[in-house]
Amino acid sequence: MSDKKKERIDIHEYLAQFDDIPGTRVFTAQRARKGYNLNQFAMSLMKEENRKRFLADESAYLDEWNLTPAAKQAVLDRDYNAMIDEGGNVYFLSKLFSTDGKSFQFAAGSMTGMTQEEYAEMMLKGGRKPDGVRSIKGGY
Amino acid sequence: MARVTTGITTSHIPALGAAIQTGKTGDDYWSPVFEGYQPIRDWIKQPGNMPDVVVLVYNDHASAFDMNIIPTFAIGCAESFKPADEGWGPRPVPDVIGHPDLAWHIAQSLILDDFDMTILNQMDVDHGCTVPLSMIFGEPEEWPCKVIPFPVNVVTYPPPSGRRCFNLGDSIKAAIESFPEDLNVHVWGTGGMSHQLQGPRAGLINKEFDLNFIDQLIKDPETLSKMPHIEYLREAGSEGIELVMWLIMRGALGDKVKDLYTFYHIPASNTALGALILQPEETAGEALEPRKIMSGHSLSAAA
Ligand SMILES: [Fe+2]
Numbered sequence: 001m002s003d004k005k006k007e008r009i010d011i012h013e014y015l016a017q018f019d020d021i022p023g024t025r026v027f028t029a030q031r032a033r034k035g036y037n038l039n040q041f042a043m044s045l046m047k048e049e050n051r052k053r054f055l056a057d058e059s060a061y062l063d064e065w066n067l068t069p070a071a072k073q074a075v076l077d078r079d080y081n082a083m084i085d086e087g088g089n090v091y092f093l094s095k096l097f098s099t100d101g102k103s104f105q106f107a108a109g110s111m112t113g114m115t116q117e118e119y120a121e122m123m124l125k126g127g128r129k130p131d132g133v134r135s136i137k138g139g140y
Numbered sequence: 141m142a143r144v145t146t147g148i149t150t151s152h153i154p155a156l157g158a159a160i161q162t163g164k165t166g167d168d169y170w171s172p173v174f175e176g177y178q179p180i181r182d183w184i185k186q187p188g189n190m191p192d193v194v195v196l197v198y199n200d201h202a203s204a205f206d207m208n209i210i211p212t213f214a215i216g217c218a219e220s221f222k223p224a225d226e227g228w229g230p231r232p233v234p235d236v237i238g239h240p241d242l243a244w245h246i247a248q249s250l251i252l253d254d255f256d257m258t259i260l261n262q263m264d265v266d267h268g269c270t271v272p273l274s275m276i277f278g279e280p281e282e283w284p285c286k287v288i289p290f291p292v293n294v295v296t297y298p299p300p301s302g303r304r305c306f307n308l309g310d311s312i313k314a315a316i317e318s319f320p321e322d323l324n325v326h327v328w329g330t331g332g333m334s335h336q337l338q339g340p341r342a343g344l345i346n347k348e349f350d351l352n353f354i355d356q357l358i359k360d361p362e363t364l365s366k367m368p369h370i371e372y373l374r375e376a377g378s379e380g381i382e383l384v385m386w387l388i389m390r391g392a393l394g395d396k397v398k399d400l401y402t403f404y405h406i407p408a409s410n411t412a413l414g415a416l417i418l419q420p421e422e423t424a425g426e427a428l429e430p431r432k433i434m435s436g437h438s439l440s441a442a443a
Binding site: 014017018021022023024025026027028029032035036039040042043045046047048051080081084089090091092094095096097098099101103104105107108109111112113119122123124125126127128129130133134135 | 158
């Protein structure tokens with residue numbers, strides 16, 4: 001192995017950069033591991049019989065999934081930021097808000113601290129500008 | 141021999157499917173979007189433009205794959221694929237009919253070309269695959285062509301690099317061109333453009349980034365392919381990373397392309413939407429008239 005095959009990415013630098021984006025939690029392996037049961041619970045809602053059972057008794061259904069108390073509470077509260085803190089990923093969690101008859105816009109809006117009306121209005125006006133929310137350290 | 145005649149990019153967001161399903165395509169909110177797609181719908185029905193097969197590059201949104209299996213690059217080799225139930229029942233659209241002979245040929249060729257593909261003989265396809273078909277083909281009884289679903293992981297980090305995607309496109313082109321049957325093949329890259337669906341920064345849209353991305357995709361994909369993930373994340377939002385899939389499409393078109401049509405719109409639900417028709421320069425047809433359409437908030441001066 002004399003010549004170097006290619007430029008390698010330093011995994012530690014690669015991962016560390018993700019913590020520098022304001023208001024964003026990148027779905028890294030660490031989060032994926034933490035959220036395994038929460039995300040698998042959400043996946044189970046792809047079946048009509050499971051949706052029915054979940055809606056009939058949410059707490060009992062959640063007890064089948066070996067969730068942390070914080071993850072269980074986040075689901076009961078439909079607190080999507082808290083679910084993401086527990087390792088949830090929005091595409092998995094979409095099965096939960098779809099079960100509730102809610103849209104991606106509803107779920108995304110609910111995580112911003114804005115009302116649904118304010119969020120919809122912001123999107124109509126061109127969305128959130130990237131200025132100042134690209135980098136915490138860089139402040140740009 | 142089979143030929144890659146065309147690359148199309150399109151959004152694949154579920155809200156577009158919902159707009160069709162609930163008859164809202166003509167309302168104030170959605171009509172500019174569907175008007176922007178109409179030229180593509182008309183174009184593809186012209187003689188010579190309808191593909192025999194579409195290689196449809198998309199990401200599965202935790203539908204076919206859960207946390208137990210996470211393939212980076214996968215290819216659907218089955219005879220057919222059913223629409224997935226993503227929590228509100230399956231989208232009421234036709235089954236996707238595959239092309240197993242070409243799909244297996246591509247899978248084998250890619251593996252020989254050092255891309256270690258995951259081969260899927262049974263899979264349901266989610267909105268990432270079926271919404272683009274609805275946007276381009278409308279609501280037919282059955283889809284007018286065969287489709288090879290080509291899921292790419294852009295959900296669990298790290299997704300493949302832009303570079304890797306671009307090179308994969310080149311290998312897909314070579315694979316298609318070595319298939320003995322005479323087929324008109326499209327490669328579609330779906331998803332994007334800038335959007336973020338999570339956290340306090342949700343709702344991010346970056347018009348300047350998106351328009352540059354389109355420009356570079358057409359003129360200098362080589363340089364574009366070197367953009368690191370962090371830049372997508374910072375500039376285009378956490379879900380804007382889907383744009384790496386457009387580089388697979390672009391890689392399959394060869395060095396120089398002609399942009400037949402560009403449509404850009406803000407907003408479609410949480411996202412900025414881009415839809416393009418590109419063709420390899422040597423075999424390109426006439427550009428559409430108008431060639432570029434911007435609509436919604438994308439028209440405003442401030443980026
Ligand atoms: Fe997507």
